[in-house]
Amino acid sequence: MTSLGHDRYCGELLRQTDLFREALAGADLTAKVPTCPEWSLGELARHVGRAHRWAGTIVRTRATEVVPDQQVPDRAGPADDEPAALDAWLAAGAAELGAALRESGPDARVWTWAAEQRAGFWARRMVHETVIHRADAALAAGVPFEVEAEVAADTVDEWLEILAFAQASGDEDVAELRGAGRSLHLHATDVAGAEWLIEFADDGFSWRRAHEKATVALRGPLVEVVQVFYRRLPADSAGVEVLGDRELLDFWLERASF
Numbered sequence: 001m002t003s004l005g006h007d008r009y010c011g012e013l014l015r016q017t018d019l020f021r022e023a024l025a026g027a028d029l030t031a032k033v034p035t036c037p038e039w040s041l042g043e044l045a046r047h048v049g050r051a052h053r054w055a056g057t058i059v060r061t062r063a064t065e066v067v068p069d070q071q072v073p074d075r076a077g078p079a080d081d082e083p084a085a086l087d088a089w090l091a092a093g094a095a096e097l098g099a100a101l102r103e104s105g106p107d108a109r110v111w112t113w114a115a116e117q118r119a120g121f122w123a124r125r126m127v128h129e130t131v132i133h134r135a136d137a138a139l140a141a142g143v144p145f146e147v148e149a150e151v152a153a154d155t156v157d158e159w160l161e162i163l164a165f166a167q168a169s170g171d172e173d174v175a176e177l178r179g180a181g182r183s184l185h186l187h188a189t190d191v192a193g194a195e196w197l198i199e200f201a202d203d204g205f206s207w208r209r210a211h212e213k214a215t216v217a218l219r220g221p222l223v224e225v226v227q228v229f230y231r232r233l234p235a236d237s238a239g240v241e242v243l244g245d246r247e248l249l250d251f252w253l254e255r256a257s258f
Contacts, residue, residue: 003154006106009123010098012151013052016130017094020048020137021087027141029080035136035232042080044140048133049077049086049093055122056097059104063111097126114165128155135232145223149191152222156186156196156229159256160207166258167204173255177205182248185214186229188222198252216244231257 004012029042036044050072057063057072069075074093078085104110106120114121131147132155138145147155166174179200188194197210218225220240227233228240231253235242242249 003157004124004150006101006120006123009120009127010101012127013098013101013123013130014094016127016134016151017048017052017090020045020130020134021090023134023137023141023143023145024083024087027137029083029086031140033136033140035139040080041137041140042086044133044136045086045090046077048130049090050075051129052090052093052097052126055126056093056100058110058112059097059108059119059122060100062104062108064109065111066113067111094130097122114162124154124158127151128158131155132230132232135227135230139232145227147223147226149194149222152226153188153191153194155226156194159230160196160198162258163256164205164207171258173257175204176255177252178202182245183212183214183216184248184252185212185217186225187211187217187219188225189219191222194222194225214244216242216246216248218242218249228253229256 108119184198224239
């Protein structure tokens with residue numbers, strides 16, 4: 001599913017990168033990121049910039065197999081003590097990726113790590129990669145984090161698609177997300193239609209957009225639900241509520257990684 005369309009994803013890539021850069025502006029780039037404790041803010045910025053450049057190289061060269069890191073131009077990025085240079089490097093990488101994606105169109109055949117072997121995969125993936133790491137940056141820098149409703153809802157859709165792919169591919173943690181008779185409901189209280197039902201079966205899980213009673217429900221504003229679902233905020237955060245079997249939600253969150 002690519003619900004926003006290729007042009008929208010290309011535009012969102014630049015917009016989300018600009019917002020990511022705004023979150024970093026004036027921040028201590030050596031500060032640790034609570035949600036990615038192995039990284040400083042500067043390392044988080046370089047991770048995002050490297051992801052953009054890697055995806056851009058794949059799309060630009062129409063690579064049909066994985067591109068090694070050493071083949072990605074200007075991958076290293078400047079040091080933490082060069083914030084202006086880091087900012088410019090982030091902007092340039094996103095612009096290069098956006099240009100490559102617009103030139104290729106969504107259907108150009110390229111390598112991806114998923115079943116979908118199209119450039120459109122990278123447009124969507126890099127938007128949501130940037131959105132979630134923008135949440136990391138905002139938490140570390142102590143600045144607000146907001147996401148437009150359509151983008152936030154698509155972030156949840158894409159994450160569920162990734163997890164379903166991971167389960168089908170034999171990922172050990174995700175493979176444990178099974179057990180018939182249980183279900184999880186995500187309910188955004190501020191956006192009409194932003195609800196998801198995840199149902200467990202003996203052979204895995206399935207999901208759909210729906211408003212139905214479930215074993216456990218996670219309710220709250222969409223931006224808060226997204227952050228809990230991506231394990232950027234704890235499920236007992238003030239902005240959300242958990243109704244029903246909290247252990248099932250914890251069971252999901254502990255294993256829903258890829």
